[in-house]
Amino acid sequence: MTENPRFDQLLAQGLEASRDNRTDAALELFAQASAAAPGSGVPHFLMGSEHxxxxxxxxxxxxxxxxxxxxxxxxxxxxxxxxLQFSSDRAAVALITWQPLFSLPESDPLRHFVSGFAALAQDRFQEALHHYRAGLQRNDDNPAVSADIGKVIAAVEQLMQPPAAGQPAAAASHVLLSGYSKGMH
Structure with a gap:
């Protein structure tokens, strides 16, 4: 918590509204929190999550x-x-956004996750899987991110399967993979 009790209260109320699926109320409370502490990125992050x-x-x-x-x-x-940028067919923009994360310590799961997406953007599937799995082994703090990466791993493994006779090649069905093929080649 911060030294601003009003800010903390607004964030707590916003999180409660979010848990109750009251999106508009959560967004309003996060906006009020942003006004109470205009230099904080937390309310904007929470608004981004709601949106x-x-x-x-x-x-x-x-x-x-x-x-x-x-x-x-x-x-x-x-x-x-x-x-969001990567999954919106803008892999190059995502890689620029993530640039500072590539320099995180080896122990940081985000470093591995972004390295996995960088490999995926170049169709280096085995390397991508290696990074995703390494990140999962290090991610003790954010189960939601781990769940998403688990879905990405499953989708990449599906892409790597040879098509059955008479069947089209596997398509990237997960939203996180939708933009990889238009990434950097």
Whole structure:
């Protein structure tokens, strides 16, 4: 918690509204928290998460970008911003957004996850899987990110399977893989 009790209260109320699936109330409370502590990236990150959950990717990207602008060392916000960009067929932009994460310590799961996406953007599937699995082994803090990466691993493994006779090649069916083939080649 911060030294600003009003900010903390607004965040707590916003998180409660989010858990109760009251998106509009959560967004309003996070906006109020942002006004109470304009230099904090946390409310913007939470707004980005709400928008992403509601399917408003453009608003989510803007909110995550604001979080990163206000708090460049907020690694999870940077990761989520890049993930939205990657899954929106903008792998090159995501790799630029993620650039600072490539320099994180070897022990940081985000370093491995972004390295996995970088490999995926170049169709280096085995390398991508290696990084995703290494990141999962190091990720004790964020089960939601681990669950998403688990889905990415399954999708990459599916892409690597040879098609059965008379069947078309496996397509990237997961949203996180939708932009990889248009990435950097």
């Amino acid at each position: 992403a959950s509601a399917g408003d990717i453009q608003a989510a990207e803007l909110a995550f970008a604001n979080a990163v602008l206000l708090a460049p060392e907020f690694h999870l916000a940077r990761y989520q911003l890049g993930l």
